[in-house]
Amino acid sequence: MAYFISDPTAKPPCHKRNFSPVCRVRGAMRIVSLACSNTEIVCALGGAELLVGVDDHSDFPEDVVSNLPRVGPDLNIDITRVAALKPDLVLATLTVPGHERVVEGLKAAGLPFIAPEPTSLNDVYRDITQIAELLSASVRGIQSHAQALIEEMRAEFSQTYGPNDDTGVLADRPSILVQWWPKPVITPGRDSWATDVINAAGGRAILGDEKHKSRPMTDEEVASANPDAIVLSWCGVHPDKYRPDVVLDNPAWQDLDFVMRNRVFCIGEPFLGRPGPRLLEGLRSMREVVESVRGQPNFT
Numbered sequence: 001m002a003y004f005i006s007d008p009t010a011k012p013p014c015h016k017r018n019f020s021p022v023c024r025v026r027g028a029m030r031i032v033s034l035a036c037s038n039t040e041i042v043c044a045l046g047g048a049e050l051l052v053g054v055d056d057h058s059d060f061p062e063d064v065v066s067n068l069p070r071v072g073p074d075l076n077i078d079i080t081r082v083a084a085l086k087p088d089l090v091l092a093t094l095t096v097p098g099h100e101r102v103v104e105g106l107k108a109a110g111l112p113f114i115a116p117e118p119t120s121l122n123d124v125y126r127d128i129t130q131i132a133e134l135l136s137a138s139v140r141g142i143q144s145h146a147q148a149l150i151e152e153m154r155a156e157f158s159q160t161y162g163p164n165d166d167t168g169v170l171a172d173r174p175s176i177l178v179q180w181w182p183k184p185v186i187t188p189g190r191d192s193w194a195t196d197v198i199n200a201a202g203g204r205a206i207l208g209d210e211k212h213k214s215r216p217m218t219d220e221e222v223a224s225a226n227p228d229a230i231v232l233s234w235c236g237v238h239p240d241k242y243r244p245d246v247v248l249d250n251p252a253w254q255d256l257d258f259v260m261r262n263r264v265f266c267i268g269e270p271f272l273g274r275p276g277p278r279l280l281e282g283l284r285s286m287r288e289v290v291e292s293v294r295g296q297p298n299f300t
Helices: 036-044 079-084 099-109 121-135 142-157 193-200 219-225 279-294
Strands: 031-033 051-054 089-091 175-179 185-188 214-217 229-232 264-266
Touching: 031 036, 036 051, 036 089, 036 121, 079 099, 089 121, 121 142, 121 193, 142 193, 142 279, 175 193, 175 219, 175 279, 193 279, 214 219, 229 279
Parallel strands: 031 051, 031 089, 175 229, 229 264
Antiparallel strands: 175 185, 185 214
């Protein structure tokens, strides 16, 4: 967890790579968010007015972010621009390789920050709680908002969809390959909130047993795995520009059911790739995918 130090001269607790000392301030905090998920969490908790800057990719809520200064794309943040906004807290992230450079830049500049690194839904709940704690001095009732949001998410994610065997292991569920990227195919593994979303929706992530956040797969590996469905959720690409034909026209996959049965779906990356409140929308969309596959008479 991040921590507060009320006395700026006090020695902080043992430093961790993704946290820096954060001072409790009087009045409204000045927050800079360097990740879409953090921006959306702050706004969902009622802290939108605390934001004084966001990364270039933060696009929701549009009425909030459209008027805020931008500090660069998530992997190429302008630290000087961040510092010029005089933040009391920077909300960074370590969810994607390359974010480490941004964190090192924040450290070098002496800026107060946290950098969540969620790998599961439980981590997402933890991060929502932590952000609420950090902002609680400036937003009345924010911790209650956080608790209510987490309870809503837990309630919907805990609903059982799809069969389980006697040992509780996923069984007889459609196998789903989420594409974070098409060439090479990059898909989530066990250590990903997206895999939790797939499981909660009644599906089974194709690499759900592998201890990875995500990894690339060759065309041959995809063919061997033979998923029941492909879900496009390309990172950093607007859903209008997703191209199912990249999957359907791949010569290596022409004999596979997901091509022959046209089981290629699209779920916007904002709803699967951002570890925050809108994962609920991703869950609902993933349920529709799973139900569509299971509803086909040839599914076994």
